[in-house]
Amino acid sequence: MTAETAQVLRTRRPRARTTSARVRAVVLGLLGVISVAAIWELYKALGPADGVVVAGTRILPRTTDLAMPHTWEMVARLLEPTTSQAGAAPLWQTVAGAAVISLGIAAVGWFVGTVVGLGLGLLMQLLRPAEQGLLPWIVLSQTVPLIAFAPVVRSWGSRIEILGWQWPQWLSVAVIASYLAFFPVAIGMLKGLQSPQRTHLELMHTYAAGRWATLRTVRLPAAVPYLLPALRLGAASAVVGTVVAEVSTGYLDGIGRQLVSFAGQASGDPAKAWAPIFGAIALGLIAAGLVGLIGLMLRTYRRGEAQ
Numbered sequence: 001m002t003a004e005t006a007q008v009l010r011t012r013r014p015r016a017r018t019t020s021a022r023v024r025a026v027v028l029g030l031l032g033v034i035s036v037a038a039i040w041e042l043y044k045a046l047g048p049a050d051g052v053v054v055a056g057t058r059i060l061p062r063t064t065d066l067a068m069p070h071t072w073e074m075v076a077r078l079l080e081p082t083t084s085q086a087g088a089a090p091l092w093q094t095v096a097g098a099a100v101i102s103l104g105i106a107a108v109g110w111f112v113g114t115v116v117g118l119g120l121g122l123l124m125q126l127l128r129p130a131e132q133g134l135l136p137w138i139v140l141s142q143t144v145p146l147i148a149f150a151p152v153v154r155s156w157g158s159r160i161e162i163l164g165w166q167w168p169q170w171l172s173v174a175v176i177a178s179y180l181a182f183f184p185v186a187i188g189m190l191k192g193l194q195s196p197q198r199t200h201l202e203l204m205h206t207y208a209a210g211r212w213a214t215l216r217t218v219r220l221p222a223a224v225p226y227l228l229p230a231l232r233l234g235a236a237s238a239v240v241g242t243v244v245a246e247v248s249t250g251y252l253d254g255i256g257r258q259l260v261s262f263a264g265q266a267s268g269d270p271a272k273a274w275a276p277i278f279g280a281i282a283l284g285l286i287a288a289g290l291v292g293l294i295g296l297m298l299r300t301y302r303r304g305e306a307q
């Protein structure tokens with residue numbers, strides 16, 4: 001075997017393993033969706049109409065068509081008009097439009113939260129007193145319920161006016177999304193910057209490398225395997241924060257209010273209420289997929305990525 005042939009084989013094997021892993025992930029994802037649908041229909045067919053009640057508490061839902069429509073009915077409803085009015089758009093298009101708006105707001109919140117989280121993580125790594133003083137408050141910040149916090153942010157934002165520019169309502173939603181997104185990024189950044197082996201840091205010290213040179217060449221590359229899962233979690237948190245904030249602040253254009261609005265119509269159109277739920281699920285998957293693109297750009301540093 002020539003050296004050129006060996007090099008080609010070494011190049012193809014990692015690519016083949018990567019392709020195989022992606023195909024396996026797609027297949028497992030599809031099997032998961034099919035399994036959930038099968039379990040749904042099995043319980044609907046065999047479960048009691050009034051659900052499972054233990055000690056006066058219903059622990060499993062009713063199996064009536066009002067509470068649990070068939071999966072094919074929910075899918076078919078997506079293709080029907082949103083309302084009975086002439087010229088109404090299909091339900092899937094209405095949900096997709098609201099989901100795109102929420103995705104844009106979540107992206108702004110994720111970006112702001114990521115910048116804040118990276119800055120806090122860097123600050124806590126550089127200054128030990130900052131870590132001791134800030135870390136407990138960062139953890140404590142996540143115990144504040146969004147339902148109580150969101151109206152306060154909206155009230156503050158409505159009073160902001162700079163040179164004729166007024167604070168838009170969607171920006172309050174983005175601020176709340178960033179409030180959830182910054183936490184995993186800050187913790188992941190701090191953990192990643194503290195992860196290099198002592199021998200590597202001592203080697204940089206023998207080279208008389210300064211703090212910033214060590215940060216650039218050792219600590220930041222070592223932080224990538226910790227930071228990427230944190231960014232994915234931050235994206236999911238931003239989506240959750242956006243949906244909850246839309247409901248709490250009364251923002252009408254996103255998928256959060258659509259969840260509430262369609263749920264109020266469930267008694268007459270039960271399958272319709274599930275459409276924005278599917279949209280919110282797709283929203284989370286898209287957000288995680290977009291963050292995955294960052295992982296592709298940083299794949300050189302992903303060896304031993306923290307899970």
